[in-house]
Amino acid sequence: MEQTAFDFSWPEPVENPPAATSEKHRTVHVQPAETMADIHACAAADISLTDGRRRDLLSGLNRFGAIAGRPLTEIPATASAIRAVFAEAKPIRLGIKRKTLQTLRSSVAFAVNQFAPARKTSSSAVKENWNAEWAALIGLIQTPFRRHALSRFAEFCSQQAISPADVMPETLAGFYLALTEAEIVKEPKNIVHGTISSWNRAARDIPSWPQIRLSSPTKPTPYVLPLSAFPQGFQSDLANWEKGVSAKPKAASIFSAEELLRPLRQDTIKSHLLLFRQVATALVKSGTMKLDEIDSLAELCDPDKLKVALEFEYERLGGKERRVLEMASKLRVLAKHFAKLSPDQIAKFDQLCANRPKRQNHITDKNRERLSQFDDPANYALLLSVPARLAKEARQTANAYRAAKLMEQAVAVSILLRVAPRLATLRRLELGWFKRQADSSFVLIIPPGVMKGGRPLELTLNAEFAGLLDEHTERFRSALPGASGSYLFPGESSGPRSKNAMYEQIVDAGREVGLDINPHLFRHLLQKVCVERDPSSVGDVSKVLGHASISTTVIFYADRNGKAASKRLDQLLSNAKDAELPK
Known part of the structure; x- marks a missing residue:
C-alpha cells in the first residue's frame, strides 16, 4: 500500500468517545473490520470525519503497516496483534521521537476502537463511567498517580456492577481479560x-478501604511449599541454622563442629533457605515422604531419599543437570557439617555429588550473545546516549512522578556505565555515600557490608555525573514514593528499591533503544570496552569492579577478549612483515 505523508499535528483522541458517535460509525459500515486493511477502508469511507482527520488516520495506519513490515491485510484488527507490533517498535531505531510513536499508537487505537467489532466489556480510564460508590472510594486517595492507576479498574468494576466491598482476587482475572481484548496503548x-x-x-494506608489484598492473576502458583506448611520442628531447625550461619564464628579453621569461618551473606542465606524448602517440597511431591514426616533439617540429608527427590527435580526442571547437581553439592555441605552424619552416610553423599559441576569460570552463553551487540561501536554509542535521552525526556514530562522515574533511570544507567556495581549494591546506594570534591566530582564510598566480598570501595564519579545527580535530587527525586528515606533509589516504604523493580528499570532503558541489556551485563561491558582499548587497564577494571584478585577479572570477564587480542597481534605481525619487506 502506498505511503502517504505522515502528519501527527492533530490532538490525541480520547479513549472512549460518546456512544452516539460510535453508533454512527457502526451504521455506516455493514461488514465488521477483521484486519487492519478493513480498518483503513472504514476510515477512508467514514463521512463523519473531517478531511484532515481522515488524512491523519489513513497516514497513521499506513505508517503502522510500514513498522509492522507486513501488508495491512495480514494484520488482524485485534488488540493483541497491534500490541505485538508496537512492542517491537523502538523510536530510536525508527528515527522518530518517543512522543511521535505514542501519538501513532493512540491514532491506531482510536481507529480500531471506532471500526472493529464492539466489545462486551470496557477497561478505559474515563472517570464519568464510574458509579458513585467507586468515585467516592477513589476520592479517598490523595496521590494523583495512584488515583489514576485505579481508574481503569474502577470503570471495569462499575460496568460489571462489582462494588468495592465485593472485589476479590478473582476480579482481577476478568479485568485482565478485558484489558487483553481491548487495550492497545498500554501493556495489560x-x-x-x-x-x-x-x-x-x-488498603494499608486508608482505614476505610476494603481490606482485601490483591495479587497478580497471571502469577503462576508457587511450586515450593511455604515454610508454614511444614512441621514446627523443621521450621525451628531452619531458624537455628540461619542463626548459626549469621553469627560471627569462633572457629580458627574453615569449619569447626558446626560453625563456618565467617558469617554467610544475607543473600546466600536467603538462597539456601529457599533451597531447603525446595528439596523438602520435592520429597513430598515425589511421594518420597509425607509432609508431616519432614520434622527436621536432617530429613534432607538422607542420601537415598535425596537421590529420589533430586531426580524428581531434574525431570521437573526439564533436564537442567548443572542446577540439580549444584543443589546436591550445597546439601552435602549441610549434611557434612550440620547434620552430623555417619561416615557411611557421608560416603553415599560423596558418591551422589561425584559429578558435581566445577565452579563456572566464564561468561554465560546468553551474556556472551548480549555482549556481542557492542562489537558494533554504534550500539555502544547508543547506550552511552541513554542517560542524556532519559534526562531530556524527564525535563519535558509534565507528570512529576513519571518525570522522576525517567530521571532516576538516567542516574542508574549512568552509574552502571561508569562503575558497574552489582545490582544488590546499586539498589542499596545511599545519598550520604556520595561525597562532593573540590572539582565538582563525587567520590562514592561504599561500606563493606554492601559489597559482595565484604571490602569497602571508593569510586570517583565525574562532574558530568555530579550534575545529573544534583538535578535528580534537587528537582525530581521528591516525587518518588519513599523519597524521605536515605536511599538514592527508594522503595515505597523508604527502604531500598526491590531487586526486581531495579532490574526491570535497567532492562526497560535498553529495550527503549532496541538493546538487550541487564544490570550485570554492564560489568562485562566495562571490562570489554576498557581492556580492548588498553590491555594494561585490567588492573584498574578489577579494582572498580570490587574484585579481591585481578585473576577474578581475567577469568570471569576477560575470556571474551580473544578477538581483540588477535586483532592487536595481527597488526603487530603486519607491521613486522612490512618492516622486513625489501625496499
Whole structure:
C-alpha cells in the first residue's frame, strides 16, 4: 500500500468517545473490520470525519503497516496483534521521537476502537463511567498517580456492577481479560500490576478501604511449599541454622563442629533457605515422604531419599543437570557439617555429588550473545546516549512522578556505565555515600557490608555525573514514593528499591533503544570496552569492579577478549612483515 505523508499535528483522541458517535460509525459500515486493511477502508469511507482527520488516520495506519513490515491485510484488527507490533517498535531505531510513536499508537487505537467489532466489556480510564460508590472510594486517595492507576479498574468494576466491598482476587482475572481484548496503548500486565500496587497500598494506608489484598492473576502458583506448611520442628531447625550461619564464628579453621569461618551473606542465606524448602517440597511431591514426616533439617540429608527427590527435580526442571547437581553439592555441605552424619552416610553423599559441576569460570552463553551487540561501536554509542535521552525526556514530562522515574533511570544507567556495581549494591546506594570534591566530582564510598566480598570501595564519579545527580535530587527525586528515606533509589516504604523493580528499570532503558541489556551485563561491558582499548587497564577494571584478585577479572570477564587480542597481534605481525619487506 502506498505511503502517504505522515502528519501527527492533530490532538490525541480520547479513549472512549460518546456512544452516539460510535453508533454512527457502526451504521455506516455493514461488514465488521477483521484486519487492519478493513480498518483503513472504514476510515477512508467514514463521512463523519473531517478531511484532515481522515488524512491523519489513513497516514497513521499506513505508517503502522510500514513498522509492522507486513501488508495491512495480514494484520488482524485485534488488540493483541497491534500490541505485538508496537512492542517491537523502538523510536530510536525508527528515527522518530518517543512522543511521535505514542501519538501513532493512540491514532491506531482510536481507529480500531471506532471500526472493529464492539466489545462486551470496557477497561478505559474515563472517570464519568464510574458509579458513585467507586468515585467516592477513589476520592479517598490523595496521590494523583495512584488515583489514576485505579481508574481503569474502577470503570471495569462499575460496568460489571462489582462494588468495592465485593472485589476479590478473582476480579482481577476478568479485568485482565478485558484489558487483553481491548487495550492497545498500554501493556495489560503493567496496568494490572499498577492496579494491584495502588489498591494494596490504599488498603494499608486508608482505614476505610476494603481490606482485601490483591495479587497478580497471571502469577503462576508457587511450586515450593511455604515454610508454614511444614512441621514446627523443621521450621525451628531452619531458624537455628540461619542463626548459626549469621553469627560471627569462633572457629580458627574453615569449619569447626558446626560453625563456618565467617558469617554467610544475607543473600546466600536467603538462597539456601529457599533451597531447603525446595528439596523438602520435592520429597513430598515425589511421594518420597509425607509432609508431616519432614520434622527436621536432617530429613534432607538422607542420601537415598535425596537421590529420589533430586531426580524428581531434574525431570521437573526439564533436564537442567548443572542446577540439580549444584543443589546436591550445597546439601552435602549441610549434611557434612550440620547434620552430623555417619561416615557411611557421608560416603553415599560423596558418591551422589561425584559429578558435581566445577565452579563456572566464564561468561554465560546468553551474556556472551548480549555482549556481542557492542562489537558494533554504534550500539555502544547508543547506550552511552541513554542517560542524556532519559534526562531530556524527564525535563519535558509534565507528570512529576513519571518525570522522576525517567530521571532516576538516567542516574542508574549512568552509574552502571561508569562503575558497574552489582545490582544488590546499586539498589542499596545511599545519598550520604556520595561525597562532593573540590572539582565538582563525587567520590562514592561504599561500606563493606554492601559489597559482595565484604571490602569497602571508593569510586570517583565525574562532574558530568555530579550534575545529573544534583538535578535528580534537587528537582525530581521528591516525587518518588519513599523519597524521605536515605536511599538514592527508594522503595515505597523508604527502604531500598526491590531487586526486581531495579532490574526491570535497567532492562526497560535498553529495550527503549532496541538493546538487550541487564544490570550485570554492564560489568562485562566495562571490562570489554576498557581492556580492548588498553590491555594494561585490567588492573584498574578489577579494582572498580570490587574484585579481591585481578585473576577474578581475567577469568570471569576477560575470556571474551580473544578477538581483540588477535586483532592487536595481527597488526603487530603486519607491521613486522612490512618492516622486513625489501625496499
